[in-house]
Amino acid sequence: KREDVLDDAGRQMPILIQSTESDLLEKLQVNEFLYEAQQNRNPIPPLVEKVAQLLAMLHEGQERSDKHLADLSKSNGLVSAMRQRNMALFSRTQMFESFKTRALLRYVMNLVEDNQMSDLHLDGLSFGQREINEMIGLLKRYDATDLVFVVSLVDNALDDDSVNLILQLIFSLPYLRKLDLKRNCITSEGIKRIIEQLKTMEGITTVLPNSTGVVNVHSGNQVRISIDLGEQLAPDQVAREVDFSVQQELSHQDADPFLATNAGKSNHPWTKTLATQRSPQQAIPDPSSTELPRAAGAPPAAVPIQQQLHQQQQTTNGGHTASA
Numbered sequence: 001k002r003e004d005v006l007d008d009a010g011r012q013m014p015i016l017i018q019s020t021e022s023d024l025l026e027k028l029q030v031n032e033f034l035y036e037a038q039q040n041r042n043p044i045p046p047l048v049e050k051v052a053q054l055l056a057m058l059h060e061g062q063e064r065s066d067k068h069l070a071d072l073s074k075s076n077g078l079v080s081a082m083r084q085r086n087m088a089l090f091s092r093t094q095m096f097e098s099f100k101t102r103a104l105l106r107y108v109m110n111l112v113e114d115n116q117m118s119d120l121h122l123d124g125l126s127f128g129q130r131e132i133n134e135m136i137g138l139l140k141r142y143d144a145t146d147l148v149f150v151v152s153l154v155d156n157a158l159d160d161d162s163v164n165l166i167l168q169l170i171f172s173l174p175y176l177r178k179l180d181l182k183r184n185c186i187t188s189e190g191i192k193r194i195i196e197q198l199k200t201m202e203g204i205t206t207v208l209p210n211s212t213g214v215v216n217v218h219s220g221n222q223v224r225i226s227i228d229l230g231e232q233l234a235p236d237q238v239a240r241e242v243d244f245s246v247q248q249e250l251s252h253q254d255a256d257p258f259l260a261t262n263a264g265k266s267n268h269p270w271t272k273t274l275a276t277q278r279s280p281q282q283a284i285p286d287p288s289s290t291e292l293p294r295a296a297g298a299p300p301a302a303v304p305i306q307q308q309l310h311q312q313q314q315t316t317n318g319g320h321t322a323s324a
Contacts, residue, residue, distance in 0.1 A: 166179075
């Protein structure tokens with residue numbers, strides 16, 4: 001009814017827009033503009049101008065979204081490529097670590113087979129926990145634990161995590177007289193753990209560390225074993241091995257599902273990646289060397305005027321000849 005669009009004074013009420021799902025009406029002040037435009041006698045020009053402004057804003061937003069999606073697609077591609085490179089690097093590093101372990105164990109094995117295992121000098125060979133554990137097993141397999149008297153592990157970056165294996169090595173070699181652990185990364189807490197465990201060895205009476213870092217383990221009046229723990233270095237002063245443990249927040253198991261989400265791809269034509277937007281290239285022949293097919297129902301091709309006159313003249317001559 002006409003009365004529904006009239007106010008109390010009988011004037012026509014302006015048409016406004018109501019929305020509870022978006023705040024764009026307030027940001028763009030659409031209702032304010034509609035109110036002012038409908039107060040004019042001719043509201044069409046300001047409405048057209050406002051629509052043009054909104055279209056320009058939409059165009060700018062579309063360009064920004066396309067650029068953002070292109071950057072996101074590029075970053076996803078870089079993430080995938082970096083992950084593949086990291087996996088290849090990790091695989092090669094594991095191969096190198098395995099080769100290093102086999103080479104060091106082969107060196108120890110050669111000493112055992114040549115009966116030269118009494119003094120094992122393994123200084124500066126990156127002889128870590130894995131190699132110590134494998135060496136203990138190797139000596140047990142060859143029944144050579146009673147033939148080792150000196151073990152030198154100087155400058156191998158052994159830290160407190162290696163204390164248990166060091167103690168296992170000491171307890172596995174009953175006739176070990178000297179163990180050199182200088183220039184490693186064992187802290188005072190680790191040294192205290194070693195001393196406390198040495199006191200529990202069978203037949204040990206006293207454990208006496210001196211000022212130079214040498215720990216002498218006595219069995220009565222006899223020195224059972226001497227362990228040199230001097231000149232320990234801080235962990236940051238030693239080139240530590242690279243930690244290849246994967247962080248939980250950067251787990252590769254979450255990378256592939258993330259790249260497969262809508263953040264990386266979409267079926268909307270505006271959000272297609274560059275590879276899907278471009279159609280495959282096709283060879284286009286030269287127009288001058290190609291006959292274009294005539295469309296069905298197309299009129300015949302136009303004949304030049306000179307050719308038409310020539311055909312009419314031949315027809316007239318032919319008629320005179322027939323009459324003659």
